[in-house]
Amino acid sequence: METKVKAHVAPWKFEEVKTLKGLIKSKPVVALVDMMDVPAPQLQEIRDKIRDKVKLRMSRNTLIERALKEAAQELNNPKLAELANYIERGAAILVTDMNPFKLYKMLEENKSPAPVKAGQIAPCDIKVEKGSTGIPPGPFLSELKRVGIPAAIEKGKIAIKEDKVVVKKGEVVSQEVANVLNKLGIKPIKVGLDILAVYEDGIIYTPDTLKVDEEKLYNDIQLAYQQAMNLAFNIAYPAKEVLPLLLQKAFINAKAVAIEACYVSKDTAPDILAKAYAQALALASKLPDEALDEEIKEKLSSQPVVEEKKEETPKEEEKKEEEKKEEETAAAGLAFLF
Structure with a gap:
């Protein structure tokens, strides 16, 4: 059993x-x-x-x-x-x-920053930057060259000649590279x-x-808010954030219509009077001087002179072109007579 x-x-x-x-x-x-x-x-x-x-x-x-x-x-x-x-x-x-x-x-x-150990997987590209190492000449110069770091003696110290990526992200850190990084005081990882x-x-x-990339997230939210506001404003969606803008737009549009229609109210009266005044001066400027009193002449003289360039209509342009052709034809005909 x-x-x-x-x-x-x-x-x-x-x-x-x-x-x-x-x-x-x-x-x-x-x-x-x-x-x-x-x-x-x-x-x-x-x-x-x-x-x-x-x-x-x-x-x-x-x-x-x-x-x-x-x-x-x-x-x-x-x-x-x-x-x-x-x-x-x-x-x-x-x-x-x-x-x-x-x-x-x-x-x-x-x-906190920490030195990398031999055998670890590099979490990012590990780079050694150019400049003086502060280490006097010796065997360390050979160690740097063995791991592919260009170095030389400058002013009595070992100096790295150019920036060099010694381990790429995802690669295994070798013992030689780990020793070099530790001597340089480089702590490429965080523990x-x-x-x-x-x-x-x-x-x-x-x-x-x-x-989460907080800065990108903040910018995305800000952009989304702006786009939502624009859409709501354009379709006149009456959200509490949009209503003040919609009311402001409605007031401006209503005032513009009222001014154009000469509807007098406390809000439009100043603009209507200003418009009438400008039109009156424009009309006065077309009249001969003897038809104007001194006050109007003074006001007209104080107005900036705006030269309006008269644009020719397509018909006027065609008429001028035809007249030019007729002149050229007449000239050619006269030439045959001599």
């Missing part, structure tokens, strides 16, 4: 899963963060900065997965269990009341808590969704 051996599970693991489940249930936003590459001093500094806004707990990946699935089952929330699919590397549970976008921004702002995924209200957000 075969005897089944029951696997022994350490009691502390049950307690850890219980603690993690309590943490998961305590806040509406649950995140998985990767903290594998964060040095202990920087991790402690980050935790001190965010302590009042989030709760963070490191644990084994297997226990985090178990806690997520059990919490999801107890809450009857299958979507929460899917968060376990994003566990990788040195994962930790983070819970907060902050919305996922604010959480992502806060964690990004609390990252901190990297979000793997965030759960909130039935939705799982990944870093590519949470990374």
Whole structure:
């Protein structure tokens, strides 16, 4: 008769899963963060900065997965269990009341520059800029040349002759390149808590969704608002933001019609009188001097002289062209007589 051996599970693991489940249930936003590459001093500094806004707990990946699935089952929330699919590397549970976008921004702002290590994948192009290194001549000059960095001795120091990309984004950093970058004091990466995924209200957000270009977003919203205002104004949509402009336009149009129709009101009277005055002066300017009194003559003399260029109508142009042709024909006929 075969005897089944029951696997022994350490009691502390049950307690850890219980603690993690309590943490998961305590806040509406649950995140998985990767903290594998964060040095202990920087991790402690980050935790001190965010302590009042989030709760963070490191644990084994297997226990985090178990806690997520059990919490999801107890809450009857299958979507929460899917968060376990994003566990990788040195994962930790983070819970907060902050919305996922604010959480992502806060964690990004609390990252700090760090040297790159051999074997790491470059998160961006790593460039060495030209200029003096401040390092005296020695073996380091050869090290620079071995990794493809043009260098020479200038004023008793090693100088880099031109800007050089030593590692492209996505490439693996070699040991030689890592050594050179460290000696130059170049810290091309930022270390901190990297979000793997965030759960909130039935939705799982990944870093590519949470990374928002705020300036572009602001400009897009501003442009959309302006376009919406223009459309609403042109179709006379009576929104509260558009109504003042529509009323202003209606007033201007109504006043223009009233002035043209000589409808006298307190708003149009000054414009109608000004229009009548201008027309009267224009008419007076067509009359002979003896028909005008001194006051009118004085007013006419003070008016700017505008020379109006008389445009010839197409018929007048055609008539002149025909007259010109007739003159040319007559001239040619006279020439035959001699």
